[in-house]
Amino acid sequence: MPDLFALTKAHDVRGLVPGQLTPGVSRALGLSFAHVVVRPGGHEQMVLGRDMRASSPELAEAFAGGVSAGGVDVLDIGECATDQLYFASGKYRSPGAMVTASHNPASYNGIKLCRSDAVPLALGSGLTEVRDLAQWLLDRGEVHGGALAASRPGARRRQDTLPDYAAYLHSLVDLENLRPLRIVVDAGNGMAGLTAPAVLGAIGSGCEMVGLHLTLDGSFPHHEANPLDPSTLVDLQQAVLREGADLGLAFDGDADRCFVVDERARPVTASAVTALVAAREIDKERARGVPATDITIVHNATCSRSVPQLVRRLGARPVRTRVGHSYVKEAMAEHDAVFGGEHSGHYYFRDFWRADTGMLAALHVLAALGGSAEPVTMSELARPFDPYVQSGEMNFTVADVPDVIQRVRQWAEAADPHVAIDTDDGLGLVSVAGQAGFWSLSLRASNTEPLLRLNVEAADAQTMDEIRDHVCSLITAAEAGCPRARSGPQAG
Incomplete structure (x- = not known):
């Protein structure tokens, strides 16, 4: 049964x-x-x-x-x-x-x-x-x-519904007067093979879309449609360099998530994209006459601390939620948020029924890149939104999740008197000693897989390496199971 x-x-x-x-x-x-x-x-x-x-x-x-x-x-x-x-x-x-x-x-x-x-x-x-x-x-x-x-x-x-869907997305972003852009899109044989040509291939302004693996094929003959796994980005990265493209976009199987690769074929974190789009949505609301203090942006527990810091700097209000689309959408509705983002590549828009749409986030990135007053590269555009050194997500198979989380918490409390602790979604730690010594981590059980997920970020590479390596050693010493390390953000 x-x-x-x-x-x-x-x-x-x-x-x-x-x-x-x-x-x-x-x-x-x-x-x-x-x-x-x-x-x-x-x-x-x-x-x-x-x-x-x-x-x-x-x-x-x-x-x-x-x-x-x-x-x-x-x-x-x-x-x-x-x-x-x-x-x-x-x-x-x-x-x-x-x-x-x-x-x-x-x-x-x-x-x-x-x-x-x-x-x-x-x-x-x-x-x-x-x-x-x-x-x-x-x-x-x-x-x-x-x-x-x-x-x-x-x-x-x-x-x-494809024509109406594409037209509606275009109505939400000003795509007029963009400089010509060369965009590589890897659909991974997923549903972006249908939607990307209809949405991104119809931008105009001299923009050109180069498609990879657009044929719909659920057997995924080239690679899994899972840009969460860095190995699936290799085709896109090679194509961006080969084509001399301005950026690359990768979508997952059902095309609700979007991941960005810059002109040097380096991944742009979803937190940086969240911050970039948040800034645009805040500016748009302010242009409508909405006071910045009345504008809310939602971010999840694994987003970089740079996201709420940017939102506060722009005078708006950040709201932190648990990981998962239902939690983000609930917070969006409760706070009438204009935008929300997750480190897993989900992006939510009030103008899109508070639902997640990677394609609309991609249009915002293209509008920011192609519509800037002074031409910039994707890496230059993203740099201010990505100030910290990040580990990427590491995944561990762990039998006793509460025990491992408790061990990491006890270590942090003993090692750093300035650490702030958050237990709303697994374990969140933030060192509040100051910008120079800043570090944070998120350690939480996946909503969709039997994995424990670790993300670490810090103001400098040495601090990040030290925190990451020590927490990894605590996890592996406490429990059987080798880490499945991935350098990209993961889902749920």
């Missing part, structure tokens, strides 16, 4: 196909979604999208069957990026479901769910109830409806 408790993560459903996530499970989730979210919300329709994985059409078809059995109409937008699904949820004021496993390998698939206007479902905010009813249906063998079958099955129609 399928176990939805094992499949349901903090923010979505995800598992191996066909071993864990089957058409029957997908149909049960669709029927449950209709009864728990769509109909109680007063909606007669939901929006359904899917990525390019080989298993996605069958899983999407099964989910649609469950929704229809629950008496709800299905607006099927076909293959799309996750942020394109969010766009459709907002445009049509309908709950939505996206069949995707994001950056996971080809053997995985999953389903992301949202309420109308792209409001997320997570454990504690609706996903638990969807999971529990679906499990009940599976246990009783009633995935085809049973007692929950509606007297009138829902209808199904198809809609191409």
Whole structure:
């Protein structure tokens, strides 16, 4: 019997196909979604999208069957990026479901769910109830409806949303009068192969997009669509140098995350991009007459300290959240934030229903680079937003997470009397001795994988190396398991 408790993560459903996530499970989730979210919300329709994985059409078809059995109409937008699904949820004021496993390998698939206007479902905010009813249906063998079958099955129609999605993104960023830019985009055979030509390839102003791995192929024949892993950036980095490009952009499988490589083929941290876009959004709000003190920017627990420092310097208010899109979106709504960013490459915009869209963040980067009064390179543009030396994320397989976190905390309290401690999301440490000796770290369990994630930053390389190496030694000495070190930010 399928176990939805094992499949349901903090923010979505995800598992191996066909071993864990089957058409029957997908149909049960669709029927449950209709009864728990769509109909109680007063909606007669939901929006359904899917990525390019080989298993996605069958899983999407099964989910649609469950929704229809629950008496709800299905607006099927076909293959799309996750942020394109969010766009459709907002445009049509309908709950939505996206069949995707994001950056996971080809053997995985999953389903992301949202309420109308792209409001997320997570454990504690609706996903638990969807999971529990679906499990009940599976246990009783009633995935085809049973007692929950509606007297009138829902209808199904198809809609191409790509042109409207691209036009809407263009309406949110001033792309007039950009200097010509040469942009390399690596879609990794993911959904950016569909959306990047429609959005980035239509900028004009002499800008040219050079595409890599744009063919949609869920087997990922060239490399995984996971720019979180530095090895997947090699093709992009080589192409940027070969083409003499101004920058490179990499997207994950469902194209909701964007990563930037500068003209020297060096990764630009997502924290630097967050700070850059935050500055632009603050300027835009102030130009509308909004006082800086009324402008809020959200950042997650693993973002560089440079992000809140920049926001305060510009007179606006930073708000820190736990890692994960539902937490960021919740904070965005609570504080009416204009923008939010995560160190994992998720970027959230109030003008985009507070949802995450890497493509819109990419447009902001291009507008900043190509629209500057004095031409600058991408590395020059990013430098002021990235003042600290960062370790990149390191991932450890650890059996006893609380014990390891406690050991690191005890070391920090004994070693540095100036350390500030935050336990809202794992363990956050900040040395407050002063700018010269500044360092910080985040140590937290992943929301999506059985890993402990470590990020360290400092004012100088020597301090960063010392803190990173000592904490790594504490982790590996306390627990079996070798670190899986990666130099780039990771998800969830």
